[in-house]
Amino acid sequence: MKKYVWLITLIAIGVLGTTVLADVANTKHNFTSSSASPGGFFYGTRQVCVFCHTPHNAGSVGPLTNHEMNLAESYAMYDSPTMDMPQAIGPHVGSLLCLSCHDGALAVNSLNNLPGPEGSGTYGTPGGSALDGSGKVSTTSDTYVGTDLSDDHPVGITYDASQDPDGFHSKTGSPSSYPDKLLSEGTYVECSSCHNPHDNTWSNFLVEDNSTSGLCVRCHTK
Ligand code: HEC
Ligand code: HEC
Ligand code: HEC
Numbered sequence: 525m526k527k528y529v530w531l532i533t534l535i536a537i538g539v540l541g542t543t544v545l546a547d548v549a550n551t552k553h554n555f556t557s558s559s560a561s562p563g564g565f566f567y568g569t570r571q572v573c574v575f576c577h578t579p580h581n582a583g584s585v586g587p588l589t590n591h592e593m594n595l596a597e598s599y600a601m602y603d604s605p606t607m608d609m610p611q612a613i614g615p616h617v618g619s620l621l622c623l624s625c626h627d628g629a630l631a632v633n634s635l636n637n638l639p640g641p642e643g644s645g646t647y648g649t650p651g652g653s654a655l656d657g658s659g660k661v662s663t664t665s666d667t668y669v670g671t672d673l674s675d676d677h678p679v680g681i682t683y684d685a686s687q688d689p690d691g692f693h694s695k696t697g698s699p700s701s702y703p704d705k706l707l708s709e710g711t712y713v714e715c716s717s718c719h720n721p722h723d724n725t726w727s728n729f730l731v732e733d734n735s736t737s738g739l740c741v742r743c744h745t746k
């Protein structure tokens with residue numbers, strides 16, 4: 525059912541507008557272009573969305589996911605004595621999609637469904653200093669996150685302000701209001717709480733302006 529909804533959304537975007545396309549195409553997530561993404565691109569490629577989505581033969585996790593997923597990986601999670609909310613042993617889908625490239629374990633061009641009839645495999649030939657020779661995000665790139673998430677903002681968290689009422693805004697129950705608006709699957713703090721992979725308006729693919737830490741205080745009351 526979930527997948528069906530994603531499919532409808534993808535079709536609607538294809539028919540109704542090019543907003544997403546215009547956004548992604550001008551960002552470092554356009555791996556077809558050495559000018560949009562000089563750090564990481566693939567020679568011989570033309571399809572922008574295909575690195576992450578496919579209309580058919582999608583992976584089992586996420587919105588028509590075309591990127592090979594790193595589901596067996598065990599990630600080291602952030603921990604501290606003042607953490608109060610429930611945390612899963614690993615990231616959920618709103619982080620796994622990002623980590624499938626940014627943990628550096630899988631090639632950026634390793635796809636479930638190549639354009640045309642070929643099935644799974646790799647698409648294009650890597651170029652740019654952020655990628656290693658096999659097309660993985662290089663360990664020396666600024667954008668390499670790795671599998672050790674213990675020094676990163678916590679993810680895999682079930683947002684529950686009642687566990688720490690002095691520190692966090694309560695959920696509103698409305699998906700269009702904060703903090704609910706930022707929660708992945710309406711529930712979790714994941715990479716996609718703070719990042720929108722399609723839109724670089726606020727740099728670093730942030731979901732909104734954080735120049736005065738405005739994003740942080742959507743959830744934190746500090
Ligand atoms: C298909 C692989 C892939 C996926 C999926 C992916 N990224 Fe990226 N991302 C890259 C590559 C490659 C770069 C470019 C690295 C460079 O040019 O230095 C990049 C760049 C970035 C940057 C740097 C932007 C800048 O302006 O410097 C951020 C931030 C980022 N990604 C976050 C994310 C987040 C968060 C997600 C998930 C919501 C995600 N990415 C999903 C491969 C991916
Ligand atoms: C670098 C990877 C990447 C690229 C390239 C990319 N997407 Fe996405 N897309 C994602 C991720 C990750 C999510 C899930 C975000 C989340 O969990 O909030 C997503 C979600 C979506 C969704 C459903 C949720 C939403 O945000 O509306 C649609 C529709 C979508 N993408 C369309 C597209 C189209 C169309 C293109 C090409 C023009 C494209 N995407 C290119 C990574 C990408
Ligand atoms: C709580 C919000 C938040 C979460 C959750 C989060 N990020 Fe970020 N991320 C940021 C902010 C803010 C920046 C910009 C930092 C800066 O300007 O130094 C950033 C920067 C980045 C960069 C660019 C780093 C660089 O030095 O170029 C990458 C890549 C990135 N994030 C990936 C991820 C991934 C992958 C996840 C999930 C595992 C994630 N982020 C989770 C807020 C977040």
Ligand code: HEC
Pocket residue numbers: 603604605606607608609610677678681683684688703706707713717718734737739740741742743744
């Ligand atoms: C989507 C909601 C959300 C956003 C946005 C957000 N955070 Fe968080 N943050 C959390 C949650 C939830 C925790 C884990 C709290 C807990 O378990 O007590 C957390 C944990 C933290 C911690 C560790 C606290 C500890 O007890 O060890 C710090 C520090 C932090 N966030 C800073 C930031 C900063 C800085 C930003 C902005 C770049 C930010 N957060 C944005 C929800 C968010």
